[in-house]
Amino acid sequence: MTRLLFAGLATVDLVHRVDHLPGPDEKAQATGVEIAAGGPAANAAVTAAALGADVTLVTAIGAHPLGDLIRADLQACGVRVVDATPTAPGPPPLSAITVLNGTGQRTIVSRNAGDLVARVPPRGLPDADLTLVDGHHPALAVAAARSARRLLVDAGTWRPVCAEILPLAEVVAASAAFRHPAETAPTDEALATAIGAPHVVVTHGPEPVRWFSGTHSGAVDVTPVDAVDTAGAGDAFHGALAVALARSPAGATALADCVSFANRVAGARVVRAGPRAWLATLPRFD
Template identity: 25%
Template sequence: MNVVRQREVDYEMVEAKVPKIVVVGSLNMDIVVEAERAPVQGETILGERAHVIPGGKGANQAVAAARLEAETIMLGSVGKDDFGNQLIQSLQKEGINIDHLQTSSTHSTGIASILLSEHDNRIIVVPGANHQFKIDDEDVFRSVIASADLCLFQLEIPLSTVIRAVEIAKEENTEVILNPAPAQKLPDSLLQQIDYITPNQTELALLTNREKVDESDLFSAMEQLLTMGPKHVITTLGKDGVAYLTKNQVGKRISSHPVNVLDTTGAGDAFNAALAVAIAEGQEIDHAIRFANRVSALAVTKLGAQSGMPNRKEVDDFQ
């Protein structure tokens, strides 16, 4: 029996089922340092604050989806260490299913070193156990993916794992969102199986073999990526909002929401998770992107990628 609830979507009340999202991706412990500015090469400066916060693009997206009231399953890998235990506990507190999370006995939990300065961030990721994540029991993996309304992927785990997991998802008729970050080249065989791809401008440029993408060639680059296989190209533009293009449709722009920015670390993860939830609920693409825009705007007003993810009521109340 489908579970439904009343949900306000772009000012209209609709019946929306509780979506089931499987996130296949990374888990890191974020070591965040706040400073007035970034040091130049060879320079030492004094920071203002330091924090140790659960993170990783996959885990961030899982937390965001769970707070938006989706049934959420996390597939990934952590080390058998204190950071790994803390990450597991933080996901459990969010109500995320971690029954199939892997633990590596040979590699430590992934770490991200994040510098926050001048309303932006600089990030170095040491993948650790994330790069050991593989499909160890395909029958179990397949059953989990087959049970989902949508699978959400990023690229902080081995590309071979992403490729096979996407193949399984398409074999099971489960829709796929690929957040192609960190930026890297992707095979055509993978792109041809993607329902929704969500690059930023840097990632879009790399995927389309361009030095850069700016306003003058944004939709040209998106159209090129569309011809490579994905059904929808949704480009995040930071403070300039979102552009999207679907086959046989004119490209559209959607503005961002002006907010007081504290930490941009989880903005993209918030957007992707919200997009996944909205699509799995059955929202049209334009409404889904507007919903995701609201979620990402709220996320940057708080410190920490996971701790900054808004809950559903906050999003529904935000205009």
């Protein structure tokens, strides 16, 4: 079985579905409410576990009662959790997510990790065929990156720790909004060059995903779907990409196939409402 390690953020996600987004001083009645574990690394880990991988998530949760919600949900999803801050008394990171019925667009208000400092657990990090880091909890990210056999970096937003982990990556999956300080022009080619990893993937939401592998590059189309919930779609993409990469040989052709599979998984995510119902519809990687 493919063994994957995810290091990064886990949150409590409070998800409201509404018919319209409220303006200032306006109240809106939610048509649905769900509570689940969230965060880039946690969502990717849930996706990978649903795809049949043996998954461990190293994160920071703490001893606050809200942390039990994260642990219980991830356990139910088949994710093994290693808490780097088991005695921290404060609440875990919390995200308030509002999803607009009809379009699936969402707004997110979050504290993320705040000032919480997560160190490497005393027992160290488990061995894995491939490791994904999301850049949250910098000390964990660096330790996981340095010990990884193969490293995938979720580069959603530039963070100072990126300077340490990007040079160690085999694959960097960057959003179109990611900006490397060395980037000289707002193009995917410039971004891939600035990142400098052997393989770089740049996502553009519903637009084609660009990939760069040595002297080779290409684009993988995203199949149009009627989106009803886009929350966590990028995280699902990264979790599926991690599974596909771990089960594939290196090379440009394999990278394109892995991106294609991750696109299909992200598409399955956005056509079902809620953080977990979509997992029953996952495609399989052959």
